[in-house]
Amino acid sequence: MRLFLALVPPPALRRRFGELADTAHAHCSGRRVPDDNLHLTLAFLGEQPERQAEELADWLNGIRIAPGQWRLDRWGHFAGPGIVWIGGEPENPLVQLQQSLREKLEGLGIASQPRRFTPHITLLRRAEQPPGPSLPDFDEEWSYTRAALVLSEPTDQGSRYTPLAWSRM
Numbered sequence: 001m002r003l004f005l006a007l008v009p010p011p012a013l014r015r016r017f018g019e020l021a022d023t024a025h026a027h028c029s030g031r032r033v034p035d036d037n038l039h040l041t042l043a044f045l046g047e048q049p050e051r052q053a054e055e056l057a058d059w060l061n062g063i064r065i066a067p068g069q070w071r072l073d074r075w076g077h078f079a080g081p082g083i084v085w086i087g088g089e090p091e092n093p094l095v096q097l098q099q100s101l102r103e104k105l106e107g108l109g110i111a112s113q114p115r116r117f118t119p120h121i122t123l124l125r126r127a128e129q130p131p132g133p134s135l136p137d138f139d140e141e142w143s144y145t146r147a148a149l150v151l152s153e154p155t156d157q158g159s160r161y162t163p164l165a166w167s168r169m
């Protein structure tokens with residue numbers, strides 16, 4: 001089972017990110033991430049046996065993450081894979097959260113990626129243009145309280161995500 005830990009935006013914010021994805025797509029082309037898939041990856045766990053998934057679900061059900069607020073106000077670009085993303089200040093509490101989850105996973109004997117974390121939400125993949133100055137300004141605040149363990153499965157229409165478990169509120 002292909003698994004990752006993520007923060008999932010509440011529906012209204014997800015729709016707002018979807019609008020930004022549409023805007024970015026109009027400027028940069030590429031493959032737009034569908035609204036249902038918009039998320040922040042905290043830890044990519046890769047292929048794990050079902051047994052391990054159950055243990056991870058139990059573990060996450062029993063922990064609380066430090067709740068926080070993430071201000072998103074800038075466009076970003078990973079040139080290699082042509083990823084266009086939105087994010088905020090590079091130094092923010094998500095970095096600490098990601099690091100602490102990575103350490104906890106290590107304690108469970110599970111390696112996770114990435115090692116160097118840039119908090120971001122991917123909007124486009126294989127974009128043909130980088131995000132340029134013609135893209136509009138935005139300023140959104142996301143109050144998050146829990147993390148999800150998500151199953152990623154390939155389908156004809158791309159990856160389908162299913163949350164398997166949540167951390168405590």
Ligand code: ATP
Nearest residue numbers: 002004037040041044113114122125152153158159
């Ligand atoms: P697709 O691979 O079909 O384009 P996807 O990338 O959304 O879709 P997954 O590959 O299952 O689906 O990835 C799930 C999440 O984990 C995504 O946020 C993705 O960016 C992230 N991810 C995948 N592989 C890695 C990796 N090696 N290191 C860090 N993050 C990763």
Ligand code: MG
Nearest residue numbers: 044125152159
């Ligand atoms: Mg992928």
